Amino acid sequence: MFVHNTLIHRLKRGCETMAYPKGPPPPLPDRHGGSLKADATKCADGCTACVPVCPTQAITREPGKAMALDLGRCVFCAACVDVCPQDAIIQTGDYRMAVRHREDLVLGDPGKEELRLAKSLDEKLRKLFGRSLRLRQVSAGGCNACEADTNVLGTIGWDLGRFGIQFVASPRHADGLFITGPVSKGMELALKKTYDAVPDPKIVIATGACAIAGGPFVGHPQINNGADSIVPVDLYIPGCPPHPLTILDGLLRLLDRLEEKNSSQAA
Amino acid sequence: MSLTTPFKRIANAATLPWADVPAWPAEELVRATASELSRGARLSSWFGVPEGDAVCLVAVLAFDSEKTLAVARSAAFTGSYPSLTVKHPQAHMFEREVWEQHGLVPEGHPWLKPVRRTNGDAPANGTFFRVEGPEVHEVAVGPVHAGVIEPGHFRFQCVGEEVMHLEIALGYQHRGIEAALTGGPHRATLIQMETIAGDTTIAHATAYATILESLAGTEAPPRAQWLRAIALELERLANHTGDLGALANDVAFIPTSAACGKIRGDFLNLTALLCGNRFGRGFVRPGGCRFDLEPERAQRFLDRLKTALVDVAQAANWLWDSASVCARFENLGVVSMAQADEVGLVGPSARASGLTRDVRADHPAGWHRQAPTKAAIWPGGDVFARGHVRALEIERSGEFLCQQIFAKTESELRVEIAAPAPDTLAIAMVEGWRGEVCHVAITDAAGRFRRYKITDPSFHNWTGLALSLRGTAISDFPICNKSFNLSYCGFDL
Numbered sequence A: 001m002f003v004h005n006t007l008i009h010r011l012k013r014g015c016e017t018m019a020y021p022k023g024p025p026p027p028l029p030d031r032h033g034g035s036l037k038a039d040a041t042k043c044a045d046g047c048t049a050c051v052p053v054c055p056t057q058a059i060t061r062e063p064g065k066a067m068a069l070d071l072g073r074c075v076f077c078a079a080c081v082d083v084c085p086q087d088a089i090i091q092t093g094d095y096r097m098a099v100r101h102r103e104d105l106v107l108g109d110p111g112k113e114e115l116r117l118a119k120s121l122d123e124k125l126r127k128l129f130g131r132s133l134r135l136r137q138v139s140a141g142g143c144n145a146c147e148a149d150t151n152v153l154g155t156i157g158w159d160l161g162r163f164g165i166q167f168v169a170s171p172r173h174a175d176g177l178f179i180t181g182p183v184s185k186g187m188e189l190a191l192k193k194t195y196d197a198v199p200d201p202k203i204v205i206a207t208g209a210c211a212i213a214g215g216p217f218v219g220h221p222q223i224n225n226g227a228d229s230i231v232p233v234d235l236y237i238p239g240c241p242p243h244p245l246t247i248l249d250g251l252l253r254l255l256d257r258l259e260e261k262n263s264s265q266a267a
Numbered sequence B: 001m002s003l004t005t006p007f008k009r010i011a012n013a014a015t016l017p018w019a020d021v022p023a024w025p026a027e028e029l030v031r032a033t034a035s036e037l038s039r040g041a042r043l044s045s046w047f048g049v050p051e052g053d054a055v056c057l058v059a060v061l062a063f064d065s066e067k068t069l070a071v072a073r074s075a076a077f078t079g080s081y082p083s084l085t086v087k088h089p090q091a092h093m094f095e096r097e098v099w100e101q102h103g104l105v106p107e108g109h110p111w112l113k114p115v116r117r118t119n120g121d122a123p124a125n126g127t128f129f130r131v132e133g134p135e136v137h138e139v140a141v142g143p144v145h146a147g148v149i150e151p152g153h154f155r156f157q158c159v160g161e162e163v164m165h166l167e168i169a170l171g172y173q174h175r176g177i178e179a180a181l182t183g184g185p186h187r188a189t190l191i192q193m194e195t196i197a198g199d200t201t202i203a204h205a206t207a208y209a210t211i212l213e214s215l216a217g218t219e220a221p222p223r224a225q226w227l228r229a230i231a232l233e234l235e236r237l238a239n240h241t242g243d244l245g246a247l248a249n250d251v252a253f254i255p256t257s258a259a260c261g262k263i264r265g266d267f268l269n270l271t272a273l274l275c276g277n278r279f280g281r282g283f284v285r286p287g288g289c290r291f292d293l294e295p296e297r298a299q300r301f302l303d304r305l306k307t308a309l310v311d312v313a314q315a316a317n318w319l320w321d322s323a324s325v326c327a328r329f330e331n332l333g334v335v336s337m338a339q340a341d342e343v344g345l346v347g348p349s350a351r352a353s354g355l356t357r358d359v360r361a362d363h364p365a366g367w368h369r370q371a372p373t374k375a376a377i378w379p380g381g382d383v384f385a386r387g388h389v390r391a392l393e394i395e396r397s398g399e400f401l402c403q404q405i406f407a408k409t410e411s412e413l414r415v416e417i418a419a420p421a422p423d424t425l426a427i428a429m430v431e432g433w434r435g436e437v438c439h440v441a442i443t444d445a446a447g448r449f450r451r452y453k454i455t456d457p458s459f460h461n462w463t464g465l466a467l468s469l470r471g472t473a474i475s476d477f478p479i480c481n482k483s484f485n486l487s488y489c490g491f492d493l
């Protein structure tokens, strides 16, 4: 009887998986703001208003040099956006933020006002992982928000499994690591061992401001300032935490699984 | 108020000149604390404050039925003092922590070992408790666990399937939050508070903002207090819903697990409707809140909330309607009321063992002073009770939000606050979704933080998980663990 009811209820709910990436992505919350764009040529002479308000020292302006915003360190609190008198730093509303190289996250110079979105893996790796990617997640000082919004990708709304991407229990079953957290000193050994246990060839994805550069804890002696001080990183996904859509976009971008219009592969 | 105590009474979200905190010799502080705990007080926090080369101990007690908090401290000293843990096990982790942070030795502490200190590239775990015997075997799990989850190490002593003892070793997530606070607040302090435990952003940020506001001799404007209360209940709804789903998943009951995974996201998206971030980052600010909930937005909020509440009630019902699920949850991982009281559990874990403790009701601050909530209690202390208390709290948080969403609160959203008062102690407690979040700040002569103590509910509750495993099959560890769902980083700081 009860089993019967349960099944009926379940059927009534129907399929709740989103259309993306075939259809449009779900909209970001209106107050999210998305990615940032920084145009150092707009800065007033000698202005450093944004520098001290950034909690993670993501913005620098050395005397005589241009302003630079490091989205790898950014926690997207928008304090700089609020304080800038010139609109040199603005929100773009774009959920796409994943990059392949650390320096692609540094904004400010002409031609580099926005981050340089990730290109996919090379053909050999794409052949291997493009339709089946198993990841071992390692939280190394993560606050459980990056972890939670990664977990969410496994729920029925997002259904990561439909892309052949799966989080697995053992590093030996994995094609790569998915790291969150700044790599606390307490997790350094465990991370190294887990990395070593993943068979070659392998990839590493650093997710969240912590894993990219130490995030809110940058400079603390109890942490390493990000995963790439310990292991080589192939994909950086900024945010604190990144929206699930940003994470999914990063993964699909890396595997070249996005529809043409969303992809940067053409370049 | 009939309570007489040698401790200095203080309300939640209030301050006290540091000079007014009674100071006794350490033995006397331990004796007086023990006697208050014996007559029903609770140890909310116990920590050291460096004073020159010496350290003074501070005890923060909660008298829940009298609805007051109380503090006292020891004179500064070095060396050792008689352990409080011997009489009151709820002090055991605090005394280990004080020993690790300041070197004060609690004489007679039964299990003095590191709490979270890092030794090179791993935590200084110390030696593990070992049961000897021909049939006894040991199982080590972690730090890297099977799922997408934070790291910690579990050491089981088993006979066959049965767990005789579980020791939990943490510290893998230690990010140096407390140490960095000395001399603060700094520019990174607020975001660090928001990420002490990333799923408890609103509770910790509210506690921190309250500390700064009370040190400035003010309060957040009513509208901000109202918004914080709304966001706090949303945080509870999202996490409790996730927990129900996780419990269902662990007994392979997929309908509820699948539905709750989705509905949890609906609640997170409501938080994002408030402030753009699904975890409430950037919402609470010292002096108020950064975003408003205007009437039009409130209406959208309410519509979506109601749908999610109907959905989660239905998903919970599937769970309770399934006899095979209930059979798996009942009498599993039992923590008796006496045990829960003895080790000082807080939050839903305590309430599921029949204890009436809830900061919102016992020590209301902010909006909760005018919008009372009733604690959800269920006796039993088993996995079922911990699940059921969550389901009850989902209902009550839902009711609270529906009642409060159109409350009349005409005020500014945020005000500038003055610099923190010098040489002052401030306490702020918030009932986070896992239980009591307790922040204590002590300022120096310049008004900077001389000491800032954070006690996440998980600091109290990990011992409860260890106890729940006694006599339980090791294969039931995942369900017991989910039924507590404690924070690693909130403990490790």
Ligand code: SF4
Residues within 6 Å of the ligand: A141, A142, A143, A144, A145, A146, A147, A180, A181, A182, A207, A208, A209, A210, A211, A215, A216, A239, A240, A241, A242, B195, B198
């Ligand atoms: S990046 Fe932000 S959300 Fe992610 S683990 Fe670090 S503090 Fe938490």
